[in-house]
Amino acid sequence: MFLPRVLQKKRKPPSDAHPELSPCPQVTRDPNPLTNPTSLTREAEPQTKRVRIHSPDTNDEYLEQLVCGIELVFTDYAYQDDGGGAWLKKYGRVIHGESSYIHLSALLIHPSLAALKPAPTQKTLRRALQSFPSPDLEITGEGYFVRRRVSTYPLSFIPTDASTIINDDGLSFWDKRTLYVEPHLSTMCNKPAVVAWWLKKYGKLRSKWLPIQAIKTIAPSCAFVVLSGCNAKLSSSWDRWAAKKLPNNWITMTKAEHDRRTKEYLSILNTEGSGSPVQSVFWRQNNRAKENNGLVPFLDEIIFADAFPTHEHTPIMARRTTDRFSRASASLHSASSDNLTNLQERHKPLIQLVNLPLDSSENEIKTFVIGISRRTSNVEKVYYNPGDTTAIIRFTSVEDAEFATRTLGERFLKSTSISSQVEARLMTSVSRIDHAGLIDRNRDDDKNPSETTLATPNAASSIAKKPRRRRKKPKRHSIDT
Amino acid sequence: ALNFDAASVTGVDIDENLIRRARSHLSFRSSRVRPATPETGRAIDYFPISAVLQHGHRSQDLVSRDAMAQAVSSNSVTFFCEDWVVSENPATSGPFDVLLALSVVKWIHLEHLDEGLEAFFRKCASSLVPGGCLVLELQPWRSYEKAVGPKKSPHFRENLKRIKHRPETSFPKLLEQHGLFHLVTSEELPRRISVYRKK
Numbered sequence: 079m080f081l082p083r084v085l086q087k088k089r090k091p092p093s094d095a096h097p098e099l100s101p102c103p104q105v106t107r108d109p110n111p112l113t114n115p116t117s118l119t120r121e122a123e124p125q126t127k128r129v130r131i132h133s134p135d136t137n138d139e140y141l142e143q144l145v146c147g148i149e150l151v152f153t154d155y156a157y158q159d160d161g162g163g164a165w166l167k168k169y170g171r172v173i174h175g176e177s178s179y180i181h182l183s184a185l186l187i188h189p190s191l192a193a194l195k196p197a198p199t200q201k202t203l204r205r206a207l208q209s210f211p212s213p214d215l216e217i218t219g220e221g222y223f224v225r226r227r228v229s230t231y232p233l234s235f236i237p238t239d240a241s242t243i244i245n246d247d248g249l250s251f252w253d254k255r256t257l258y259v260e261p262h263l264s265t266m267c268n269k270p271a272v273v274a275w276w277l278k279k280y281g282k283l284r285s286k287w288l289p290i291q292a293i294k295t296i297a298p299s300c301a302f303v304v305l306s307g308c309n310a311k312l313s314s315s316w317d318r319w320a321a322k323k324l325p326n327n328w329i330t331m332t333k334a335e336h337d338r339r340t341k342e343y344l345s346i347l348n349t350e351g352s353g354s355p356v357q358s359v360f361w362r363q364n365n366r367a368k369e370n371n372g373l374v375p376f377l378d379e380i381i382f383a384d385a386f387p388t389h390e391h392t393p394i395m396a397r398r399t400t401d402r403f404s405r406a407s408a409s410l411h412s413a414s415s416d417n418l419t420n421l422q423e424r425h426k427p428l429i430q431l432v433n434l435p436l437d438s439s440e441n442e443i444k445t446f447v448i449g450i451s452r453r454t455s456n457v458e459k460v461y462y463n464p465g466d467t468t469a470i471i472r473f474t475s476v477e478d479a480e481f482a483t484r485t486l487g488e489r490f491l492k493s494t495s496i497s498s499q500v501e502a503r504l505m506t507s508v509s510r511i512d513h514a515g516l517i518d519r520n521r522d523d524d525k526n527p528s529e530t531t532l533a534t535p536n537a538a539s540s541i542a543k544k545p546r547r548r549r550k551k552p553k554r555h556s557i558d559t
Numbered sequence: 560a561l562n563f564d565a566a567s568v569t570g571v572d573i574d575e576n577l578i579r580r581a582r583s584h585l586s587f588r589s590s591r592v593r594p595a596t597p598e599t600g601r602a603i604d605y606f607p608i609s610a611v612l613q614h615g616h617r618s619q620d621l622v623s624r625d626a627m628a629q630a631v632s633s634n635s636v637t638f639f640c641e642d643w644v645v646s647e648n649p650a651t652s653g654p655f656d657v658l659l660a661l662s663v664v665k666w667i668h669l670e671h672l673d674e675g676l677e678a679f680f681r682k683c684a685s686s687l688v689p690g691g692c693l694v695l696e697l698q699p700w701r702s703y704e705k706a707v708g709p710k711k712s713p714h715f716r717e718n719l720k721r722i723k724h725r726p727e728t729s730f731p732k733l734l735e736q737h738g739l740f741h742l743v744t745s746e747e748l749p750r751r752i753s754v755y756r757k758k
Contacts, residue, residue, distance in 0.1 A: 339605065347617065
């Protein structure tokens, strides 16, 4: 029997690398007539498979993860949190006289679910809620609206102003119930629903600790997990649970322990004089921005200076290009009272800083640049629009600009111990770094390392325009009559 | 190096991108190690990932100096960017106790053909101490066919046609000819891992 190629796709064998991961069970149960009956079973013969080419692979695990993600939307923590509460208020609807219902289409864009792969759809969400109903959630008759069961909110043991209650140790109510986790997969924390599901399934959490109130992603490889119970400092149950070291190959600790180890690490860095105080400043600023608007503006794109390689986790780097200055000057000209076109005549060197936090200020940027260059007289002017992520710094001399860029690079070169041979090769490349420390390289054309790569504004320079691609005319097939 | 406390690890790859990534990752992992104290030993993965991401890496010179001062394994790790099959660099010629060739044999085979594959196995055998182990993660033949696809490495298409040895059938015999005998195979991971021991 002929089968189209797309139906002949070979499935990957189930991975047994993680011993707790049970083989995907056969999806046979489908009692609800409203659910989509087209689902695959791993044990079915090819002839009996009914494959929908455009539907995602929805096994039981995936559906359970969806339910975990939906539960995270409606927790007490979410209601009390400024960002979460505002989101619920914004998308809440009144259905049949009952308030606080959220349509499934709104859940698709919620951070708890948006990053799942395959991307959820309204149908899969509906199927998940019907196949694995949550005791805390209720859905309307049609299945497209969901809300927290009124009888379950709020939980009796959670005070209404939990975030404002601080104990003698400076820990808030939620901090005392927060764990720091590093899952076995380095990108799992991008998907809060998967983290929550994995903890519930393989973490053997105590029932008093559930439901999981929130998953706060710090980086793709680590996150804070806010539980309902588990006051780790007072309870011996935490010690017993921690001793089990579950889930397998995860690193878990309380938030208090996490903060203690972070301080210890910081003290080692201060003693050695290594690390990146600059990075710390902008990390704190990023976290402030995250708390304010619920976004996670993690700095995942780092542009290296052409001449000097830098540390993978440098939050900002200097990029010296004449054409970028030209574009930046056009956008900043209207905002700045200084006439930027005069810059081109002055031929002063410029550096563009990218990936700045959204709430930066001109003074902060100037302080930062002076701090790394250790000379106050070299920064002539900072051109920055509040809320922007790039800024142009004008230096008094080429040497000052080179010194600043070299300092940014050398500071982190020391910590990575890159050999001089590699340094020479890196001098011609531009790279992009992600959080996990992997480098995805976008190689530039090779340049002569001995040339200065500082962009000296040239009034005659113009932006090289990309040739416009022409649309190909669709082919017309002649039909033989 | 850190997880198994190896005395020395030498990494070789033809791709300088990967060498740079490896150095970065070593710096990252080393920064997470808590130095030994009078009360406690060295702790791997002690400092949280968030701390290292937030505050930067430790200086690797100081990490090594710490380890030497405390008379613990300094986990000497070095990386070289070269084609190991044809390289004559003494630093990468061994002898080694264990050689790992994970998902690289296909590329060596496509680059250097059957002769290069035999040279690779020959060099593995000569670089191992007696009783040393070669850990191979072989790519199946269908992986070779996918590798020469238009979006991957179509420049190897001609070489693919000239290759006679097949991973599933020819490799065990070739390895035996060079004194490497099959010890154990694991199917735990999506690709089979086989361990061969030198007599």
